[in-house]
């Protein structure tokens with residue numbers, strides 16, 4: 367048993383507790399959170415800084431970790447995809463496994479306790495089964511040709527079965543769901559197969575959304591850099607009917623809304639889009655009307671947005687729309703680190719003034735809820751085993767470029 371204290375305890379289920387004391391079991395289970403004590407206790411470990419729950423990385427591609435430092439920055443979405451695809455065959459299975467192993471160790475060092483991870487193949491499954499981190503795997507499908515939809519989907523079902531057979535040492539099943547990649551890479555038929563499968567389960571859904579301006583231009587006007595890139599690749603452009611609607615509004619009706627749904631990136635999502643999607647989600651919600659719980663989650667991956675497009679989402683709109691935010695690192699193909707804290711630093715730098723309690727809620731509680739891990743993770747509450755992160759070198763209650771994370775439990 368340990369008693370741990372810091373200048374403030376951000377439990378994320380209550381207001382911050384100044385000099386609060388957390389009592390934990392030997393295995394990290396929270397036994398108690400109490401207010402500051404006036405008596406001297408020699409058995410309390412006291413730290414300078416704040417303590418928050420372990421971070422949840424809501425969006426990652428562990429299987430792309432071997433691309434660290436390999437892809438040119440600010441090449442735009444089409445440049446990024448082109449380089450990723452051309453360099454893909456250059457790596458051996460050993461290099462891919464090593465990348466995955468190192469990336470997971472990096473996440474653990476950076477205070478991450480659970481990950482919403484995208485898989486297109488089985489290369490990360492063995493590492494996930496070690497149980498070092500909690501994972502929900504989003505098995506991702508993409509293919510524009512309707513004739514290939516069944517084949518692509520069947521392959522995803524096989525991956526799902528393969529992962530389902532694995533079990534971690536501590537008996538956590540490796541949960542997973544089949545999800546579409548992005549509005550511009552999935553045929554109508556494949557969208558329908560994914561939605562049909564999703565309707566049978568309660569596991570979360572996810573899709574990349576409005577990551578570049580070109581993505582929406584495809585559907586709005588049948589033009590732009592993405593339209594031209596597809597044309598150059600000889601793709602049949604009838605797959606992109608001009609709907610006069612942006613990619614979110616074109617795609618949202620095709621997604622299952624029965625369970626938690628995560629929209630990733632949202633770099634070009636407007637306040638009106640946010641409100642519209644939240645309204646659509648409410649309308650199709652099967653939960654009772656008294657429930658105020660929203661099942662629509664938004665993930666921001668600011669470092670990846672700067673890496674690829676050189677632009678960030680409008681966080682003020684997300685806060686104004688009361689959007690349920692989560693934080694992701696995306697992959698090491700488009701990021702220099704896998705650190706939720708590094709993502710928060712970017713948000714703080716470009717949009718100073720968002721309260722720390724809000725930023726930490728995005729980075730912990732919301733992600734845990736999205737992935738269905740809220741029973742154990744996401745808040746410092748009696749009975750949970752959320753992991754404890756110490757954040758130091760703050761400026762008052764703000765994260766700075768010098769802030770570090772130290773994993774205490």
Ligand SMILES: [Zn+2]
Nearest residue numbers: 427574696697
């Ligand atoms: Zn991604």
